[in-house]
Amino acid sequence: MNQTRLSDHAYAGIVEMIRSEGLEVGARLPSEARLAEIFGMSRAVVREALVRLASDGITEARRGAGSFVKSRPSDRLAAFVPSTELPTTLGSYEVRFVLEAEAARLAATRRSPHEMAHIEEGMALLREALLSSEPAHAEDRELHRRIALATGNSAFLMAFDALWGDVEKIMRAGVDISRSRPPEVIATMLREHEVIVDAIRAQDPDGAALAMRWHLWEGRRRLMP
Amino acid sequence: MNQTRLSDHAYAGIVEMIRSEGLEVGARLPSEARLAEIFGMSRAVVREALVRLASDGITEARRGAGSFVKSRPSDRLAAFVPSTELPTTLGSYEVRFVLEAEAARLAATRRSPHEMAHIEEGMALLREALLSSEPAHAEDRELHRRIALATGNSAFLMAFDALWGDVEKIMRAGVDISRSRPPEVIATMLREHEVIVDAIRAQDPDGAALAMRWHLWEGRRRLMP
DNA sequence: CCCATGGAATCTGTTAGACAGGTTATACAG
């Protein structure tokens, strides 16, 4: 029940601190001891949050010196594109554009009634989760996964699952930044998914592919305005 | 300078443990205290490694129960699929059409001189292997992989690696059937790859995408006439 | 006045031990 690990609060708190205090890349964070004091928890928990932040490429710890902002969380979303990076492009989404759009197209062409029901159910679960203001990452993933499943081609699933780890990481970071999503954003997200599902139900391949591309395009924009 | 944090050893040690002991997804790792004992370090360091492993999606910690393998590091890219459905021959190629064509397009747009040299080298290796009548699956894969690498987008690599297991299986089966490939087939395969590499060298996105699609189309026909 | 040099203060990395609260397995009772 109490799934909220304390270090999640520290993680979110530090991200919020970077954002609200406008800490630039290279700026130093308060010391672990100081952060522990601020958040009212032990140094060990703060440390765990810092380890995760470093693992996510947001901060960097230098022994004896302190922890420093490596990339601001909002910039971090672009940092999945490695070294030679194209600033405007988010790696995982670039692949999803072609991969999931094609999956949606094939799903619209081939879906069996049973697979369609499976997709509808996924849609219902996502709707429920979003309307109760949950993060709903799991439900989002599940719906997209069920669409890939409806292609009848397990290779899509393989590629999909290989990517989702990154996608989820990006999404979590995004939600951490803009903590509460306004209702109109939730409604929009819901509508985008519904259009995709509608097109698959109507067996409209081009419509499904277009709706999926639109959804991913908008999703990326929501993450990096 | 001494960048070797102790937790790096713990991280690598646990990954190695999962691999060498063949721990399946869902298997339980030794307890933190036990791991600390094994690696000869304190529990805090083992904990740090486990936090990072969890952040990377390899393990999952359940309070009171232990840490569990969530996805095997080696399979992390490949074996997510429930294994119920064997991929059809068509399946992998269907995904490769969209995925690798897009990768070739982006590679043509973005490739650095260094990446181009890397691709040329891969091409040379493939040429050598094919002309000496080897199966050349490894070289084939390597060339395609280097093209995906030249996109500068690691997500393409992930998806690519996730698929290749199947592709290779199919290819082996294909070669087993028609044991010796006639010289003109080898020449054709070589030429198809060369056209792709040429287009990437010439920074011709559409040409590269088309050449890749043609190559995959022909490749599939060679396997299932 | 400027600059080098040597501490002193500060910070992360690591260790040890302890307890709370959850989970699992065992042993006992019905």
Add this chain to the structure above:
DNA sequence: CTGTATAACCTGTCTAACAGATTCCATGGG
């Protein structure tokens, strides 16, 4: 054989301490 209670175990968290690295500052010499 089944169900339950209890004990053993495990992760999450806290406290206290020290080692090694870095930064800052004051002091002294040029």
